[in-house]
Amino acid sequence: MSKELMIGNAAVARGLWEAGCSVVSSYPGTPSTEITEFAALYDEIYAEWAPNEKVAMEVAFGACLGGKRSACAMKHVGLNVAADPLFTMSYTGVNAGLIICVADDPGMHSSQNEQDSRHYAIGAKVPMIEACDSAETIEFIKKAYEISEKFDTPVIFRTVTRIAHSQSIVELGERNMPEDKKYEKNGAKYIMMPGNAIKRHPVVEQRTLDLTEFAETDSINRVDEGKDNSIGIITSGSGYQYVKEVVGDKYPVLKLGMLNPMPVRKIKEFAASVKRVIVVEELDPIIENHCKTNGIDVEGKELFGYLGEFTQSTVAKALELAENVYVTLDAAIPVRPPMMCAGCPHRGMYYTLAKNKCNVMGDIGCYTLGAMPPLNAMDSTLCMGGSITAAHGFNKAQGADAEKKTVAVIGDSTFMHSGMTGLVNVSYNASNTTTIILDNSITGMTGHQQNPTTGYNLKGDVAAKVDLEALCYALGIKRVTVVDPYDLKECDRVLKEELAAEEPSVIISRRPCVLLKYVKAQKPLVVNKDKCRSCKACMKFGCPAISMHDGKAEIDATLCVGCGVCEQLCHFDAFERQGE
């Protein structure tokens, strides 16, 4: 068997492949994206990008009915979108095994909230499994399929950023293909109308009891023995790593691989074997509350709090160990926030919005960065698809004056995900909302995934391409205009025109992401220092390639892609093309 370093998400994909999974459908979302990208590299797995997580989960459901092991992957907030099928799939159960991979993001490295997916497992009454590194991920994915089929339930496989994006050593195994499950029509199990569902609910409750018994006895929940029983620690996943880093084999540790349902007897036995029990878990007190509900005296959130990602110091501090010595600086270190790239096509449109002092209801993607200084061109960002709907509501509340200066801004992939329904609402319920679709021909923020508007599928093959203009017309919008965001004058003209229009309208701001391989960079521009009058008009644009040095604008040639928008901003023609 060969050993290699593997990132957690690749290990999920490897586990799926080794366990004989045949269908994977997902929507990208950091930190879950690579699961599906790696799955797509295995020829034996059919893998696709779905337009959203609900679609993905339902595809996985259909595939499992069809007799093949299936999976879907999403980030924590994606599970909100897919919650509808999840809660009822708990009732239908599965045919072949089905795994829902969900990645939480404690510390919000790349997310809009810090929700804890474990609540969903409890709410939907489905088992949830969590591994602590890549090797265990492969092992537990296989186990998850066994549980799924044995107990007739979808299984949620939970991960967090630090497991998903950490590489650790794995041993590679072979693909072990189970026999396809025969599909047999079974309306009582799969058609969830009240008469059937009412009979499935007791099955779900019994299943939880059976799964609890499994959790009591299976090695998925295990105790690492310790030398000192003055403290015992209960933890899981990433928490386990931080605990072991600090305590080694000093204190006994109960590591839970199954987060729902959790054992009771096993925890009671563990608690009885130590003097003091501490629960180490990021985010919400799920394990802690389970213990307390069952009369087990534990400490948890009073030591750790609810916020952010833990580290080994978090654990060391809770155990009152000495802090490491480290250097602190007197100098103020300016922050280095992420920003839109040099030549980013979104920037021209945001500049225009800022200039026109628009209310901007934003959405989720690279273009959320339009909220950052110096553009500051955003009023709200809520969730995927939340832009068009919020703008409509805002306009309904504030009336005609607001309609003249309020826009929704949404990316191409996000529009496919859940923007379309909002646009239907705008046309159906008639607000003069102006919607701007920032079409950069890719799903950018998660690292360039294809989507239904790009003309390519996950495997890179040519696919049907959704025609955004035709789609907007079909959704009831009569005014649809396409602009090139590199053309500031045109952006300004179209924006003013559409804001003034007495009907709903869509502006498609179209230009591919500059990071796409097929987008060829132009020669970098240079500043003619004699012409630069230090007016800083170009600095309002927020291009990372432009800075002021010794009172004059300067272009970083390694960053500049020659988009030329700065030329349009300068009143003194100080930006010049080389060779002119």
Next chain:
Amino acid sequence: MMKTTNIMIVGVGGQGSLLASKLLGKLLCGEGYDVKVSEVHGMSQRGGSVVTYVRFGEKVYSPIIDKGEADYIISFEKLEGARYVSCLKEGGTLVVNTQQIDPMPVIIGAAEYPAEILSELEAKAVNVDKIDALALANVAGSSKAVNIVLLGRLAKHMNISTEKWIAAIESSVKPAFVELNKKAFELGYNS
């Protein structure tokens, strides 16, 4: 049990630190160590501050390097070296590329770039190993080889033979760039 060695790689999104950590991970894995490499994707790729943790030893648990724990910090940019220096352990070494890349608050005039930051670090008795990795990368043939120049410098501080480093480079970069990167490595090692 053998102590775990902690290496942090910090820089600005887009500077190539991911390849550096990948190469390092592969090399250490081949040496028979338990290894963990942790990085954060997503937002941080867009020109933001990026940090990668590489840990190796007999048994590595946490994927994270915390305050006062790093044996080495390799910084692709001055300010980023300063930002994460609190992670350095007593006696640890900061290998820092002297390149300056202004962050957006500096570009728009909302903050000052602390120009004398490396002197302050040295004044605080931090082992600072300064290197103009961008210039050396250009000598090697490409500004993109900054990452390999810095790995070359790190190699000087570590107990792994240069042959093994070179082998790791050969297996990590495209064949057409092997010679360039070998040169970059040597420039970093010998400068």
